[in-house]
Amino acid sequence: MAQADVAEPTKLGRRRDPARDEVILEAALDELVESGYEGMTIDMVAARAKAGKATVYRRWPSKADLVIDAVACMKRRNLDPDDLPDTGTLRGDLIAMIKPPTIRDSERKLALMAGIASMLVRNPELADTARAALIEPRAAINRVLFQRAIDRGEISSSVDIEQLSIIGPALAAYRTLVLHQPVDREFLIANIDQVILPAAGLGVRS
Amino acid sequence: MAQADVAEPTKLGRRRDPARDEVILEAALDELVESGYEGMTIDMVAARAKAGKATVYRRWPSKADLVIDAVACMKRRNLDPDDLPDTGTLRGDLIAMIKPPTIRDSERKLALMAGIASMLVRNPELADTARAALIEPRAAINRVLFQRAIDRGEISSSVDIEQLSIIGPALAAYRTLVLHQPVDREFLIANIDQVILPAAGLGVRS
DNA sequence: TATATACGGAACTCGTGAGTTTCGGATATC
DNA sequence: GATATCCGAAACTCACGAGTTCCGTATATA
Structure with a gap:
């Protein structure tokens, strides 16, 4: 190009x-x-x-x-969605994705998105490239994790995988870019247990 | 200033x-x-x-x-958190917030955030102003709605109100700015029923 | 009516960054 | 070893936008 x-x-x-x-x-x-x-x-x-x-x-x-x-x-840096560790449970898989290198990579991606944000509206080619290189790879990983959970009967097959895959990235992006608060392990686990898993139908009643 | x-x-x-x-x-x-x-x-x-x-x-x-x-x-345009319609249920209150003027106002705020995104890192005063004028007012409204639901015993008092208040704005911002997809009534209702209410402990089992 | 001020508009200075050109030196091919 | 090409560095042109100054006019106060 x-x-x-x-x-x-x-x-x-x-x-x-x-x-x-x-x-x-x-x-x-x-x-x-x-x-x-x-x-x-x-x-x-x-x-x-x-x-x-x-x-x-x-x-x-x-x-x-x-x-x-x-x-x-940046697209080359992403790990292969077909080669993810399988812990046997959805929660285990999601927690397993929380690793310092992954968090650092995510922070870099978000800072990059913020830096080009005002261009995304005016340069559609850049917008498409950014989605393909920064956003889509992470969503693809989440889709695999949720599809596995459906396949092993852990969650209902009627859930909206697309919607579920986006919750995590959206909350992390908002926390970093808008609230300017750190995305640490504690925050990510709270998101999984209190938002993502309930949305997947795995509510942990208090 | x-x-x-x-x-x-x-x-x-x-x-x-x-x-x-x-x-x-x-x-x-x-x-x-x-x-x-x-x-x-x-x-x-x-x-x-x-x-x-x-x-x-x-x-x-x-x-x-x-x-x-x-x-x-922009802060002046926000409606007063102490003067919100009370429908008697959390879901009713959240749905009542979905109105074309509110959606349009939200789109404008998001476009504004995107336009100043790259400045937020380098200009802390602008960042603070943006949070106070654009982000905090909407979060304040959500906090009131969830606090009401707790007061009337509809949801547990052990939920994290701050976390709940942020889910809606985060998903809307991500959908608009990152995915570049429209935030319409259907999307907002899906978020309420499939993400926010489950996170509040009001799961609708399928 | 007289005066001080704010107004819209236009011309101005000045710094900066995109993109170009030039040049001496390094290096791979023949 | 001759030559064509790439290199880093620096000087250059050019457009544009922040901020300033000036001027003719409008208007509220006295």
């Missing part, structure tokens, strides 16, 4: 190093997380990547294209 | 018209909703308010101060 590239030449010369792409995209992501779309400058991205500004523009035609590629490359 | 103002002079002249403040703040809000913080320009605000740029700067010392005042003035 971005890379301005060319037909294979017949001969000669030093080749463009694809590894630099990764470094630059990573620098762009750091800038987006720290400063947001409008706060990020190409000069700062280049400096952080120890690259020249011209090198950046040799690889992406504009700032918008660089940002789209940077957001898109 | 913003208004750059003065001691009372001894005599003379045309007075500054306070009604123009409202027009300018409203224009600023419209711009924030449509274009976000960085997309909004003082020229566009002035033009929309049919005012001169100098008039804007006569009343607010900077763009940041104007924006803070604009966000803050």
Whole structure:
């Protein structure tokens, strides 16, 4: 979608190093997380990547294209929904997803979403990319967990999996971005026990 | 917090018209909703308010101060938590809150939040103002509704009111800003029946 | 009516960031 | 070793927006 590239030449010369792409995209992501779309400058991205500004523009035609590629490359970091630990219970599976690396990754994603939020309305391609790279992978994991619970007869097959899959991400995003409070283990467990499981029909009567 | 103002002079002249403040703040809000913080320009605000740029700067010392005042003035639009219709049941109270004007107001608030999202990290005063003017009033309403349900013995007094009050706003914000899907009556009722009421201990077993 | 002030509008300064160009040096291909 | 290409760095152009100043006009007070 971005890379301005060319037909294979017949001969000669030093080749463009694809590894630099990764470094630059990573620098762009750091800038987006720290400063947001409008706060990020190409000069700062280049400096952080120890690259020249011209090198950046040799690889992406504009700032918008660089940002789209940077957001898109977050997709590779997600774990495979077909390869999740199975604890035997829905609650166990949900709790098993709470790990410090996962929380940190989630915080980074949310800061990134906040940084590009005002662009999402005006740049549909960026909006689609962000959903595909940041939102959908986590929802896919939740869908698998809830489908398992249905398959093993733990919860009713009439629940709305799509709705259930979204509760956790929505509460975490709201707490971080709007309330500006930390998303820690305690908060996540409270969400599971007091909101998600009751919504799945596994109420723990008090 | 913003208004750059003065001691009372001894005599003379045309007075500054306070009604123009409202027009300018409203224009600023419209711009924030449509274009976000960085997309909004003082020229566009002035033009929309049919005012001169100098008039804007006569009343607010900077763009940041104007924006803070604009966000803050949204607080006046909220209905009083002490003056809510009482339908006699929690579900009835929650459903009664679903009205087209309320939905439209909520959409406007969310678009405003998206527009200033990237600023919230870097401008704590704006962040506090936004929470007080946009988030807290709605949470206050929900707290009243859940407290009533506790008082009438409809739900357990051991529920976490703060957590319950946040579920609705969080799901609506996520659906609008992240998923980019419409928040309509059907969606809100599904949230109430399948998430909020179960979390309150009022499960409707299927 | 005289005067001080606020007004809308326009011209202005000034800083900043996107995108371009240039250049000396490094490096892989031939 | 000759050459074509990529590199980092820096200087450059250009557009745009924040904030200021000025001016002719309108209006409320005295």
